[in-house]
Amino acid sequence: MRPLRSLALLLLAAACSDRPAGVSAEQHAMMDYAAAAASEPAPPAPQSLAAPKAAVGLGRQAGGGTGPSLPAALPGAGGVQQSAMIIRTGTASVEVRALDSAMVSVRQLATSLGGYVANTSTHGGRDQVRAATLELKLPAARFESAISGLEPVGAVESVNVEAQDVGEELVDLEARIANARRLEARLIELLATRTGKLEDVLAVERELARVREEIERGEGRLRYLRTRVAVSTLVVSLHEPHPILGRTDNPMAEAWRDAWRNFVALVAYSIAALGIVLPVALVLAGIVMFVRRAALRRAAVNRNGAPGVAC
Structure with missing residues (x-):
């Protein structure tokens, strides 16, 4: 028993000699546990936390700068690029030689570019220049091609294009x-x-x-x-050339022309007015004749039928 007791005392003395001065056994054990935990390798980072770091590293490598850069596509954006979401509408005025053939050419142009003609309106008259308006619906990628395709149709007078970023x-x-x-x-x-x-x-x-x-x-x-955004709108206005008679710089000739037109218009209005004046005049003449005959008959009756004076 004494040899075993002496061996235990020697082991306790060795343990006390390894511990620093002023440190208890419990504190020494905690220090040993901390050192062992620090020596163990760190567990791998979760995938949800490691992914942003990798994205930031790629942004730095691509940009070449020191600060982190945003990813190219944000989640939830649906792949929409704001710079490409543009609604374009335009109007063009073209002077053509023949209106009918020009309308056919514009329709063929819209069909060749993958579009169609949505609305069409034509107007003209005796003293008006024949004109037409066609509303074209075209793919946005071929909007410029449609504008340049109007040059063979006729003389392009004006083009107006509006863009709206949505x-x-x-x-x-x-x-x-x-x-x-x-x-x-x-x-x-x-x-x-x-x-x-x-x-x-x-x-x-x-x-x-x-x-x-x-x-x-x-x-x-x-x-x-x-x-x-995918379909652009182009409104094309077509009109034939103005008549040559209307393009004069002589004021006297223009005044005589206006006077003749006014005279012809007056005669035309007078003839048209006869359709109202003539029936009314005939009715009034009939009434006057009837009244006059009645008055004459009454006067004759009074003159012939007057009683004589008795002697």
Whole structure:
């Protein structure tokens, strides 16, 4: 027993000699545990945290700068580039020799570019120049080709092009629709697990209907804007040359021409007025003749039928 007791004392003395002065056994054990934990390799970072670091590193390598750069495509943007979301509308005025053939040429131009003619209007008259207006719906990528294709049709007098950038509105609509869909999913889940009063269930259903209506309205507006971006509008106005008689610089000739036109117009109006004046005059003449004959007959009766004076 004594040899074993002496061996235990020697081991305890060795342990105390390795511990620093003023440090208890418990503190020394905690220090050993901390050192062992620090010597172990660190666990790998989660994939959700490591991905942003890799993206930032790629941005630095591509940009060549010291600061982090944003990724090329943001999540939730739906692949929409704001700079490409442009609605273009234009108007063009063209003077042509023959209106009918020019309208056929414009229709063929729209068909060859993958578009179509939406609306057409023509007008003209006896003293007016024949003209027509055609509204073309064309692919946005071929809008410039349509404008340049008007040169063979006739003399292009004016071209006006307007551009409207709707990229910001498209991104905003997509974000609202995504939030509304998340809210719709939560309401459906709440409706499926709801076991309360009937009023609460009806309130959830009303809110769900409102959210779905908002989603449908946003999707409709989104489809409309995408269609307007994909299809451009070009309104082409065609007109024939003005008559040569109207292009004179002699004021005297123009005055004589106006006087002759006014005289012809006066004669025409007078002839047209006879259709009203002549029947009225005949009726009035008949009445006058009837009254006059009645007066003469009455006078004759009074003169012949007067009683004589008795002697």
